[in-house]
Amino acid sequence: MLIRKATAEEMLKLWGYPDYHVASPTARFYCRNIASGNAVFWTVDDGGELIGELYVFLSLEDRDFANGEDTAYLCAFRVKEGFRGQGLGSRMMNAALNELKALGFQKATIGVGSDKPQNIRLYCRFGFDEKVKNCHYDPCGMDENGLPEYEEEAWWLLAKRL
Numbered sequence: 001m002l003i004r005k006a007t008a009e010e011m012l013k014l015w016g017y018p019d020y021h022v023a024s025p026t027a028r029f030y031c032r033n034i035a036s037g038n039a040v041f042w043t044v045d046d047g048g049e050l051i052g053e054l055y056v057f058l059s060l061e062d063r064d065f066a067n068g069e070d071t072a073y074l075c076a077f078r079v080k081e082g083f084r085g086q087g088l089g090s091r092m093m094n095a096a097l098n099e100l101k102a103l104g105f106q107k108a109t110i111g112v113g114s115d116k117p118q119n120i121r122l123y124c125r126f127g128f129d130e131k132v133k134n135c136h137y138d139p140c141g142m143d144e145n146g147l148p149e150y151e152e153e154a155w156w157l158l159a160k161r162l
């Protein structure tokens with residue numbers, strides 16, 4: 001299992017889109033940001049098959065999430081079912097956090113549902129121990145107009161010092 005960075009094209013393929021033009025607004029947002037260097041796509045490569053995802057956005061409009069200077073936002077953290085609980089998510093997370101630190105970032109943020117105790121416990125273990133705010137918008141989840149989608153259920157933005 002190799003932890004590595006992947007490309008915008010690999011992200012589209014993993015999300016099931018043959019190309020950019022048929023991708024969802026959210027997929028296109030991720031794709032553009034990876035291609036421009038404003039987002040990093042970390043993955044777990046199992047002999048050519050990508051079984052993990054973690055995206056790091058360096059700069060976003062809402063500067064509480066990411067400001068391009070000292071704070072970056074982590075999102076869409078997933079490991080394929082059947083491969084969970086083996087430390088792969090932790091390895092991706094560590095790679096992403098180590099790189100951010102090396103780039104001079106001082107803070108990482110991540111979103112979590114208040115009804116997800118298992119994920120809250122995992123993020124606490126990683127050191128995300130500050131609650132920044134309640135959120136109704138994921139700045140990387142876009143509606144058909146390319147605007148952040150309103151989510152009825154509030155979730156928490158957590159932060160960790162690097």
Ligand SMILES: CC(C)(COP(=O)(O)OP(=O)(O)OC[C@H]1O[C@@H](n2cnc3c(N)ncnc32)[C@H](O)[C@@H]1OP(=O)(O)O)[C@@H](O)C(=O)NCCC(=O)NCCS
Nearest residue numbers: 076077078079084085086087088089090091118119121122
């Ligand atoms: C959260 C997730 C990315 C962690 O990856 P992972 O490879 O399973 O993580 P690790 O093996 O390094 O760490 C295991 C920890 O993950 C957490 N976890 C969350 N969901 C889990 C699941 N379905 N199976 C196993 N562990 C899970 C637990 O806190 C577990 O710690 P514990 O054993 O003390 O309970 C992965 O479980 C997953 O894809 N979950 C579903 C999607 C999700 O909830 N993503 C996060 C919100 S965007």
